[in-house]
Amino acid sequence: MSAKAKPARFTLEFPGDPVAKEALKQKLNAYKEEMSAKVHKPVNHYEALDSLLDFWFEQNSTQHQTGYVSYHEVASDVNEELFVTTNSSAVRLSQICTAHSRHCTAPLNEKKLVKKGHVAVITLQCSNKHAYNWSSSPYLQNKKFLVNTKIVHGLTVSGLLPVQYQRFCLGANFGYIGLKNRKNLLTNYSACVDHVYEISVDCALMEESAATTNPEVGITVMSDARHSWRKNAKDTSVVVIGDKSHKVLRHQVVTKNDDPVTQRHEKLGTVKILNEFEEKSITIDIWIHDRNVSINKELSARDIMNQNDLWHGIKGLKKALQKIAAGPKKHHGKTWHNELFDKVTSVANHAHYAARNSNGDPALLQQMLLNTVQHYKSNHDQCQTISRCKTDPNFELSKKLITDSSAESLLSKTIQSSTLYKSAKDFSYGKDSHYVESYNNVLNIFTDKRIAFSSEEYELRVRLATLHWNENVDRGFTSEWQAPSAANRRSKIKKIYKKLSYDYHNEIWECFLMTINRA
Numbered sequence: 001m002s003a004k005a006k007p008a009r010f011t012l013e014f015p016g017d018p019v020a021k022e023a024l025k026q027k028l029n030a031y032k033e034e035m036s037a038k039v040h041k042p043v044n045h046y047e048a049l050d051s052l053l054d055f056w057f058e059q060n061s062t063q064h065q066t067g068y069v070s071y072h073e074v075a076s077d078v079n080e081e082l083f084v085t086t087n088s089s090a091v092r093l094s095q096i097c098t099a100h101s102r103h104c105t106a107p108l109n110e111k112k113l114v115k116k117g118h119v120a121v122i123t124l125q126c127s128n129k130h131a132y133n134w135s136s137s138p139y140l141q142n143k144k145f146l147v148n149t150k151i152v153h154g155l156t157v158s159g160l161l162p163v164q165y166q167r168f169c170l171g172a173n174f175g176y177i178g179l180k181n182r183k184n185l186l187t188n189y190s191a192c193v194d195h196v197y198e199i200s201v202d203c204a205l206m207e208e209s210a211a212t213t214n215p216e217v218g219i220t221v222m223s224d225a226r227h228s229w230r231k232n233a234k235d236t237s238v239v240v241i242g243d244k245s246h247k248v249l250r251h252q253v254v255t256k257n258d259d260p261v262t263q264r265h266e267k268l269g270t271v272k273i274l275n276e277f278e279e280k281s282i283t284i285d286i287w288i289h290d291r292n293v294s295i296n297k298e299l300s301a302r303d304i305m306n307q308n309d310l311w312h313g314i315k316g317l318k319k320a321l322q323k324i325a326a327g328p329k330k331h332h333g334k335t336w337h338n339e340l341f342d343k344v345t346s347v348a349n350h351a352h353y354a355a356r357n358s359n360g361d362p363a364l365l366q367q368m369l370l371n372t373v374q375h376y377k378s379n380h381d382q383c384q385t386i387s388r389c390k391t392d393p394n395f396e397l398s399k400k401l402i403t404d405s406s407a408e409s410l411l412s413k414t415i416q417s418s419t420l421y422k423s424a425k426d427f428s429y430g431k432d433s434h435y436v437e438s439y440n441n442v443l444n445i446f447t448d449k450r451i452a453f454s455s456e457e458y459e460l461r462v463r464l465a466t467l468h469w470n471e472n473v474d475r476g477f478t479s480e481w482q483a484p485s486a487a488n489r490r491s492k493i494k495k496i497y498k499k500l501s502y503d504y505h506n507e508i509w510e511c512f513l514m515t516i517n518r519a
């Protein structure tokens with residue numbers, strides 16, 4: 001048996017004579033006695049003085065902003081209940097305590113805590129049985145908690161998946177709102193998203209029309225279709241983006257209820273949008289999209305100029321050029337030629353230049369594409385007057401000269417059999433639809449392709465993605481698309497990140513509060 005260790009002690013020294021010492025001791029002892037009775041255990045000098053000083057600081061903490069602040073020190077129960085509260089609820093709690101202390105000195109203690117979603121409803125009671133109910137959130141006019149409603153709103157506009165929300169709540173343990181209650185809290189919410197969305201796309205349409213140089217000719221738009229999940233897509237959405245504003249002008253969701261055959265969805269969605277534009281007397285000059293023959297037909301029937309995405313056209317040409325630039329030795333001169341080994345990028349770059357400069361003239365585009373062969377044979381008769389081969393008297397070919405007729409014929413055949421050449425009329429304005437691809441990246445944040453959303457939920461998420469895009473396009477994440485180079489769209493990425501804004505969050509919230517107040 002070891003002897004019990006003597007507890008550590010320290011001594012404080014005060015100035016003063018024995019009379020002062022006696023008076024102080026008397027006061028301190030009286031205080032210790034009262035305190036011991038309250039806490040039902042003996043209290044020593046240290047505990048008495050320490051509690052007195054704490055009390056003083058708590059009473060005076062507002063005058064000591066930079067000094068002692070009355071926060072809790074280290075939490076003793078790190079797994080205690082967490083909940084969300086509001087400013088006004090915190091004030092309300094202090095009012096309850098003040099009101100109680102006016103007629104009763106016993107402290108109010110927590111008697112019961114009930115969690116409702118992220119809200120705590122706490123019953124406070126003193127030893128004299130005075131009881132109060134306090135909730136950490138005020139009610140909205142529909143008798144639902146502000147805190148819970150706002151959190152489900154935040155969850156929805158963030159695009160977070162329900163399962164991510166659940167895991168987040170479980171991890172932090174600050175309450176959770178189940179699916180049924182979430183739906184209940186946001187009754188009529190999607191109508192508000194629709195409302196804000198309609199305003200956004202209508203404004204974008206006005207902006208696009210205003211930015212058009214010749215209103216009589218009409219606006220130029222680009223479209224793309226996207227399937228909601230990878231296999232057996234249930235829903236397809238067609239998005240139309242303005243060539244000048246880069247904003248989404250329309251986004252049409254097509255479901256299997258509209259047409260059981262997914263392959264027909266893009267056409268169906270496009271036709272719906274075309275009809276809507278017609279109803280609104282919006283004239284379309286050029287419509288850019290990935291090559292889809294049925295849409296090409298639909299557009300020409302409506303007398304709208306059809307253009308296909310140039311980048312896809314050039315990508316196809318590049319692939320074919322790679323095949324004639326290298327190969328097995330035994331096929332040299334037949335399927336490939338070593339005079340063409342260095343021509344892939346340069347021919348593709350030239351094709352890009354040609355499409356951008358043929359001003360809608362398909363014959364000119366074809367001529368410029370084919371002239372590449374002559375240029376590499378050092379025959380510059382048909383080259384552009386501004387080309388270096390024409391302007392620089394000391395010009396020398398930087399690529400291997402084509403001398404062999406089989407190399408010449410391989411290159412010209414490859415160019416002539418490319419979609420870019422054969423369908424030159426669909427590329428002669430040199431239009432790119434890369435903004436729709438960029439938009440699809442944003443859509444992926446809201447509609448994860450691995451998840452099968454219900455049609456309603458998918459549409460809601462599409463609208464939120466559109467609101468996010470229209471508010472932030474050309475602001476941050478799309479700036480990397482601003483300078484696509486000829487050969488590879490991603491090769492000259494300029495990343496200029498600006499702060500994103502989320503005004504649409506507030507617009508939806510305000511709209512929703514109005515529907516509650518009207519009800």
Ligand SMILES: [Zn+2]
Nearest residue numbers: 104126128130
């Ligand atoms: Zn009381």
Ligand SMILES: [Zn+2]
Nearest residue numbers: 375380383389
């Ligand atoms: Zn030339």
